[in-house]
Amino acid sequence: MKNQQLFSNRVAILATMHQKQQAIAPILEPELGIKIIVPPNFDTDVFGTFTRERERPGTQIEAARLKATKALELTGAKLAIASEGSFAPHPYIPYIYSNREIVILLDRKNDLEIIGEELSLETNFNHQVVENIQQAYDFAQKIGFPEHGLVISYQQITKDSSHIIKGINTEAKLIEAWNWAFNNSPDRKVYLETDMRAHQNPTRMKNIAKAASNLLSKLQSHCPQCHLPGFDITQIRKGLPCEICGMPTNLVHAVIYQCQKCSYTQEKLFPDGKEFGDPAQCMYCNP
Structure with missing residues (x-):
């Protein structure tokens, strides 16, 4: 089922008080055929503040889900979008802060939850x-x-x-x-x-837009079996063979896509377009 059939002419409630529609609406509205509306007087500070007066309830994804769920409850709508940001040391680069943004879409009509994500070094968190x-x-x-x-x-x-x-x-x-x-x-x-609130931080707003683009790409990836969106990578398998000796390297050999609805899985070999790895990345040729 294509996105035009799932989302066209539907209203999506965006759970924000910090003008995130500026980053999200231009990306999702034209491609999905939806109209994004921000509910009046929606207080997202109850789900946590960057200045620590209120702790975030649960994980980053749980907080975003709570926002979207509350928006659905308040408006009676069936489609909601919310985002949540976090700032922490980068998981792979020591001593450098990163900004992780997620944008979640909840569709009660089709029982879908799909999450877009962006992890960026572009941040002025300080x-x-x-x-x-x-x-x-x-x-x-x-x-x-x-x-x-x-x-x-x-x-x-x-x-x-x-x-x-x-x-x-x-x-x-x-x-x-x-x-x-x-x-x-x-x-x-x-x-x-x-x-770090979105409406006071253009750098963060750009990362929210990137997370919305990632969400859109997942919405445009449909399951070959049930045809619903959100057919996404759930597992990465390393071991791409070395071009010289043929031994497995730490480079990606295959990725596994899985549908969140029907659980259909599909393996895609050589996702980076290369059947062999650079010998410089081989622990046998270049220990």
């Missing part, structure tokens, strides 16, 4: 303790201010939103927030961090 306004200016410049917003607090860790000022995106706001934090700080130290 924080710093400063003691004077010049240090604050230097930090702001480093994270791309004023296009990217700032968060200022006079306490390093707080659960009280009244101790934090977010959305600082002009010099006047920066000076005002600095004076407020410095005058309230018991140790005359001010805590700055990048505002």
Whole structure:
């Protein structure tokens, strides 16, 4: 069943309060034939905040699923989209932060849950303790201010939103927030961090768009057996034979696609288009 039949002329509720429709709608609407609508007064802060006043409930995927489910409950719709971001050291590159974005689509009509993902090194996630306004200016410049917003607090860790000022995106706001934090700080130290909310962070918004594109590619991948979308790679098998000695290398030899609905699986050999591996990657030819 093609996407035109599944999604055409349907309304999708996007669970956001931070203008994520700017990144998601231009990618999904024309290709799926849907209309994305943001529900009024939808508070996503209850599912966790980057400034730590509220902890995220569960994993990143669980939080995104909760957002989408809540949007369905509030609106009575059958199709919802939500996204969730996280920032952590890159899993393979030490000491460098990465941004993982996921965009989830829940379709109650067809009982589908499909997730797009982007893991990117493109992020300005950062924080710093400063003691004077010049240090604050230097930090702001480093994270791309004023296009990217700032968060200022006079306490390093707080659960009280009244101790934090977010959305600082002009010099006047920066000076005002600095004076407020410095005058309230018991140790005359001010805590700055990048505002990682999507509407305050164009770099993150680009990664959300990439996750939406990944979601679209999965929606366009249909199961050969039941023809529903979401036919995706679930397993990677290494062992591509070396071009010289024929021994297995750590390069990918095959990938396994599986349908989440009917569980049909299909193996695809040589997904990178090469039947043999570079001897430089062979532990026997190049130990």
